[in-house]
Amino acid sequence: MHDDLGNLRDNIEADPFFDPYVTLTAAAGTIQRPAPLSALDYPYIGGWNVAYQDSHKFYPNARVKTIEAWLAVVGGPSLKGIPNAAILLKYGKTNDVDMSSDPLQAMRDRNASWDNLKDHLLTPLFRNFYYWGHGSDFVLGGDWDSLTNEPPYGIHPNGAEYDLNVYQDGTNTVRTRAFLSSGWCYLLSPISGEDPHPYRFVFLDGCSTAAGDWPVPFGMQAETNSLDYYTDTNRFPYVRPSAFVGWNVDTYYSAGLNSTYTDKDRNQWGDYQKYAFFRSQWMFLWANPGSRTLTQALEQARDTSGWISSATYEKTIRIYGLRELLFNQFNQRGDWPTTP
Amino acid sequence: MRKIVLLAFVFALSVMPAAAKGKAKEFKIDFLCCGEMINIWDPAYSNAVLRAVFPYFKDFAKELNLPMPKLEQVQNFVPDNRKGEIGGGAELTNGFSFWFYRGVVGFYGPHSYPTKIKNYWSFPKFYGTPRMTEQEAIALARKMIKKLGYSLEDVFANFEPTVPPFVSIGTNTIPRYRIQWRDPRGESIATEIEVDAERKTIESLRFNNSLVVIQRPPPKVKIQPSELPDTPLNPVARSWRRMNQWTNDINHEYAYRLVPVVLRAAEDMVRRLGLDLPLPITPNQIRRFYCSNNGGSPYVDLFLKNNWKFVYRVNGITQFSTSRRFFDSEDIPFRLKDYVREWKLTEDQAVDLARLAVKKVGRPGLHLDGKPNVFRPAEIKGVPPIPRLTIQWVYPGGDKPRSEWIEVEVDCNRGTVEALRLDDVSSWGAPPDLGVPIEPDRVELK
Numbered sequence: 001m002h003d004d005l006g007n008l009r010d011n012i013e014a015d016p017f018f019d020p021y022v023t024l025t026a027a028a029g030t031i032q033r034p035a036p037l038s039a040l041d042y043p044y045i046g047g048w049n050v051a052y053q054d055s056h057k058f059y060p061n062a063r064v065k066t067i068e069a070w071l072a073v074v075g076g077p078s079l080k081g082i083p084n085a086a087i088l089l090k091y092g093k094t095n096d097v098d099m100s101s102d103p104l105q106a107m108r109d110r111n112a113s114w115d116n117l118k119d120h121l122l123t124p125l126f127r128n129f130y131y132w133g134h135g136s137d138f139v140l141g142g143d144w145d146s147l148t149n150e151p152p153y154g155i156h157p158n159g160a161e162y163d164l165n166v167y168q169d170g171t172n173t174v175r176t177r178a179f180l181s182s183g184w185c186y187l188l189s190p191i192s193g194e195d196p197h198p199y200r201f202v203f204l205d206g207c208s209t210a211a212g213d214w215p216v217p218f219g220m221q222a223e224t225n226s227l228d229y230y231t232d233t234n235r236f237p238y239v240r241p242s243a244f245v246g247w248n249v250d251t252y253y254s255a256g257l258n259s260t261y262t263d264k265d266r267n268q269w270g271d272y273q274k275y276a277f278f279r280s281q282w283m284f285l286w287a288n289p290g291s292r293t294l295t296q297a298l299e300q301a302r303d304t305s306g307w308i309s310s311a312t313y314e315k316t317i318r319i320y321g322l323r324e325l326l327f328n329q330f331n332q333r334g335d336w337p338t339t340p
Numbered sequence: 341m342r343k344i345v346l347l348a349f350v351f352a353l354s355v356m357p358a359a360a361k362g363k364a365k366e367f368k369i370d371f372l373c374c375g376e377m378i379n380i381w382d383p384a385y386s387n388a389v390l391r392a393v394f395p396y397f398k399d400f401a402k403e404l405n406l407p408m409p410k411l412e413q414v415q416n417f418v419p420d421n422r423k424g425e426i427g428g429g430a431e432l433t434n435g436f437s438f439w440f441y442r443g444v445v446g447f448y449g450p451h452s453y454p455t456k457i458k459n460y461w462s463f464p465k466f467y468g469t470p471r472m473t474e475q476e477a478i479a480l481a482r483k484m485i486k487k488l489g490y491s492l493e494d495v496f497a498n499f500e501p502t503v504p505p506f507v508s509i510g511t512n513t514i515p516r517y518r519i520q521w522r523d524p525r526g527e528s529i530a531t532e533i534e535v536d537a538e539r540k541t542i543e544s545l546r547f548n549n550s551l552v553v554i555q556r557p558p559p560k561v562k563i564q565p566s567e568l569p570d571t572p573l574n575p576v577a578r579s580w581r582r583m584n585q586w587t588n589d590i591n592h593e594y595a596y597r598l599v600p601v602v603l604r605a606a607e608d609m610v611r612r613l614g615l616d617l618p619l620p621i622t623p624n625q626i627r628r629f630y631c632s633n634n635g636g637s638p639y640v641d642l643f644l645k646n647n648w649k650f651v652y653r654v655n656g657i658t659q660f661s662t663s664r665r666f667f668d669s670e671d672i673p674f675r676l677k678d679y680v681r682e683w684k685l686t687e688d689q690a691v692d693l694a695r696l697a698v699k700k701v702g703r704p705g706l707h708l709d710g711k712p713n714v715f716r717p718a719e720i721k722g723v724p725p726i727p728r729l730t731i732q733w734v735y736p737g738g739d740k741p742r743s744e745w746i747e748v749e750v751d752c753n754r755g756t757v758e759a760l761r762l763d764d765v766s767s768w769g770a771p772p773d774l775g776v777p778i779e780p781d782r783v784e785l786k
Contacts, residue, residue: 061589068582075576227454227514228507231463240460259634259653262745264738266715277374280579288418288429293455296546299528303549303670304422305374310526310550310670311718324454335459 046127046200046331047083049120050074053133054091058145062272072280076287085120089113093144104167110178128201135206141179185217190237203245210246210318220244220321240336243321267312274307286327293324367623369595370630375422377580378565385565389419392559393440400445403487426558443556444547452544453516468538470515477517477535484542494553495531496521500722524723553673590633597774602640602652609657612700633778637771647672654768661759666728681753683727694731694748697757703767707735727752
């Protein structure tokens with residue numbers, strides 16, 4: 001398809017938001033109506049959104065370590081020449097580290113960072129998403145720390161997670177947008193979304209992200225599949241192989257170095273250094289030679305970091321879709337017959 | 341401002357002189373939780389590691405009748421990123437991948453499924469017709485394990501494996517048996533072998549890192565990696581540079597002075613419980629002494645060369661486990677046959693034994709009268725019963741913060757305690773006064 005100027009309009013690099021209108025001319029007059037939207041082409045190489053919620057600032061040592069590990073995760077696609085975006089999600093109350101003393105400005109800053117994430121999610125270039133921060137079965141995020149750090153017991157709920165204030169800023173009403181809901185993500189759904197845009201890989205690295213419907217809006221199912229599933233042409237939508245990683249419980253790290261926090265289900269969670277190292281090592285192992293599958297990279301990172309035991313790991317992590325997915329497998333446009 | 345103080349702190353740790361003297365320094369205290377990251381992008385080091393591990397790849401290929409790998413076929417190689425871990429993974433131009441970790445080699449062949457699937461269009465290369473049964477494939481896999489010099493028991497391949505069904509795409513079949521043997525300690529896959537049922541060949545083989553019993557010391561490499569680059573072009577290297585400064589926020593002099601204190605506390609625990617660890621514990625018996633500052637009080641992981649393990653927390657030993665522990669044994673050589681015994685204790689007797697052990701080392705008044713939680717080994721088809729129980733008391737229960745967390749692993753055949761955890765907040769007093777502060781010196785930026 002070409003536009004009025006003769007430019008090819010067949011891929012997202014040419015025009016990611018091509019929004020065609022059809023003009024019908026008849027004796028009775030001219031009618032213009034929007035053409036039906038279709039799923040956008042898969043990019044030449046699927047980019048990565050790597051988001052980090054600055055949620056460890058209540059404990060500065062953990063903050064330093066997790067930010068370093070996040071940058072190492074960003075480095076995975078970066079060193080492979082794959083487009084990537086490092087997205088910092090603001091977090092905290094007024095006068096917290098890197099936060100404005102003005103409560104309205106603090107809310108604006110937090111909102112803007114989450115708007116930035118949503119913009120990136122909608123950008124068709126990005127087909128891989130790693131999020132590290134607070135999570136739940138249907139919503140990621142939050143405005144500020146609702147947790148108190150009480151070693152040696154670990155972390156306990158203590159207060160609201162969202163800024164419930166509503167401000168009037170000129171004619172605008174400002175309230176919190178510092179979250180991402182799975183409902184919003186249905187915009188991306190290849191079945192029902194306004195911006196159909198299935199993802200190849202999603203790792204929502206926060207509490208209970210495998211307990212809700214998170215895989216679905218990204219074009220996946222909460223089930224394990226092998227390649228025969230993906231090659232079934234009767235499947236709808238016929239999107240490329242993909243994988244989703246989440247946790248089916250609340251996840252923790254122990255605030256005391258080298259101590260272990262045991263939750264009510266007897267899952268044991270190591271300290272924040274190991275918690276951080278698990279993430280950076282997973283990306284290193286997955287992105288580098290040795291043809292490690294997603295499952296193997298995660299399992300080996302668990303073993304190397306010592307963050308959690310294999311028993312806790314098996315009980316708590318959920319890997320859906322193609323568990324054997326390789327780091328850049330099926331991530332180029334020509335890797336799969338259907339364009340999305 | 342808070343950020344500046346933190347940076348100054350990191351700087352202070354990186355330049356701290358090693359002032360401690362004495363016998364305790366006969367070994368090096370480990371201040372890094374997760375090992376030291378190295379410069380894997382240093383070509384001289386990377387090539388040296390490749391040359392060191394390549395003979396292992398060749399031996400492995402010879403045993404499995406694979407095409408003999410040649411150095412000139414290596415199209416990329418990435419060494420292990422942790423100091424002292426001589427290993428890494430190589431991809432060859434003929435489609436084979438090999439890797440080496442602690443003396444153990446694994447591989448993927450060019451027809452390994454789905455690892456060597458490049459894209460949708462490469463599926464037909466994997467289609468075929470099965471010409472061997474599942475049992476024949478399992479027999480072949482076991483034969484290959486033996487050819488590599490491992491016993492089936494060591495890699496759990498003497499038990500019944502899990503074998504997923506063939507993948508079918510339309511009317512085509514990808515005839516691969518993926519034979520998986522699980523580890524009875526955590527149910528993770530210990531050994532996985534892929535058999536091409538048409539060509540009757542092994543296409544991939546992988547042993548889990550938790551199979552310590554088959555691991556061997558790695559080869560020596562004389563070349564040291566150069567310093568990690570500090571450049572925005574390599575964010576991973578930058579991140580690793582900072583990780584190497586995770587020195588656990590402790591005054592190293594305090595840590596060295598703590599060594600004899602920890603050893604004496606461990607000996608005291610051994611005596612009070614009548615454990616069979618030879619005493620005294622000396623520095624040359626130590627494999628790893630890992631020390632950190634846990635919010636103003638010390639925390640130590642003490643691993644002995646004979647695989648006994650102790651944890652020192654605040655002002656005393658809070659955990660120990662013998663070399664015969666079943667639970668939490670992924671860091672020691674493990675053979676299931678050593679644990680298959682007759683049950684001689686009932687659960688009630690095991691609870692009584694656990695309670696008695698705790699009373700010997702704990703303060704009076706611990707909450708041991710309630711019904712404990714009892715945990716058993718996972719049940720895997722074909723694996724015989726293991727007479728081990730972990731008895732647990734937690735006080736207070738529910739979601740309230742715990743002040744007592746007690747666990748005892750009981751060998752219900754020998755009637756012995758093989759591991760004990762006694763985290764009792766009420767007994768935590770002041771940390772030892774060793775004449776120097778536990779906090780490291782700080783440099784305040786002006």
